[in-house]
Amino acid sequence: MSKQELPIIDAAVDVSGAACCAPLACEPLSESEAAELAPLFKAIADPVRLRLLSLIACHEGGETCVCDLTAAFDLTPPTISHHLKVLKQAGLIDSERRGTWVYYWINPAVLARMSALIGPASPVLAGTA
Amino acid sequence: MSKQELPIIDAAVDVSGAACCAPLACEPLSESEAAELAPLFKAIADPVRLRLLSLIACHEGGETCVCDLTAAFDLTPPTISHHLKVLKQAGLIDSERRGTWVYYWINPAVLARMSALIGPASPVLAGTA
Numbered sequence: 001m002s003k004q005e006l007p008i009i010d011a012a013v014d015v016s017g018a019a020c021c022a023p024l025a026c027e028p029l030s031e032s033e034a035a036e037l038a039p040l041f042k043a044i045a046d047p048v049r050l051r052l053l054s055l056i057a058c059h060e061g062g063e064t065c066v067c068d069l070t071a072a073f074d075l076t077p078p079t080i081s082h083h084l085k086v087l088k089q090a091g092l093i094d095s096e097r098r099g100t101w102v103y104y105w106i107n108p109a110v111l112a113r114m115s116a117l118i119g120p121a122s123p124v125l126a127g128t129a
Numbered sequence: 130m131s132k133q134e135l136p137i138i139d140a141a142v143d144v145s146g147a148a149c150c151a152p153l154a155c156e157p158l159s160e161s162e163a164a165e166l167a168p169l170f171k172a173i174a175d176p177v178r179l180r181l182l183s184l185i186a187c188h189e190g191g192e193t194c195v196c197d198l199t200a201a202f203d204l205t206p207p208t209i210s211h212h213l214k215v216l217k218q219a220g221l222i223d224s225e226r227r228g229t230w231v232y233y234w235i236n237p238a239v240l241a242r243m244s245a246l247i248g249p250a251s252p253v254l255a256g257t258a
Binding site for chain 1: 153157171175176182184188247
């Protein structure tokens with residue numbers, strides 16, 4: 001692999017002034033990719049939000065009434081609403097009001113993007129298998 | 130699936146006092162699993178740490194000299210060390226000193242556990258496919 005194919009490492013050489021680095025077996029995450037992905041991981045870096053996400057995904061039909069979600073936690077409805085808002089703002093879930101209740105479902109494309117980084121098919125895991 | 134197979138939702142019924150919920154197609158994350166996984170996602174919920182992780186994984190042989198990592202960022206060595214410490218304390222990477230330099234490598238088992246939750250083979254994504 002030529003140096004021209006590794007712009008990030010070329011930039012690193014400029015910064016350090018030294019001839020570096022050990023050869024790379026795959027292309028590391030760019031600065032902009034990392035900046036986009038970090039907030040997604042931050043949104044699920046909370047036990048309540050992780051459980052909300054798995055509860056929504058596990059409901060038959062792929063969507064869940066907020067009434068079922070609040071019933072599953074020993075937390076106030078405003079606290080559950082706050083956590084759902086964080087997940088929705090990150091793009092991990094979407095929702096729709098139908099009559100009295102709001103219904104939530106997973107956005108699989110966003111989760112797929114996150115898992116592509118740390119999943120078994122990604123360079124991060126494959127490189128160490 | 131009988132109610133007896135869904136202890137988490139049974140617990141939710143106890144809390145709310147109401148007969149809930151919509152049927153579940155898979156088993157949601159337990160409170161203790163969520164409490165264990167959330168800090169792992171928090172550790173990678175940072176652009177610098179995401180890039181460090183991918184840089185370590187992409188280095189040939191699966192391990193990286195800290196000298197190569199500091200050279201790849203426009204950050205001071207103490208800042209890089211802080212981020213590496215967070216990743217190591219979460220169990221995502223491990224390290225060994227050899228002479229002048231410290232060498233880092235990925236802990237694939239921990240990443241596999243995280244990706245099992247959000248990856249394509251997990252209920253979270255499979256349930257919405």
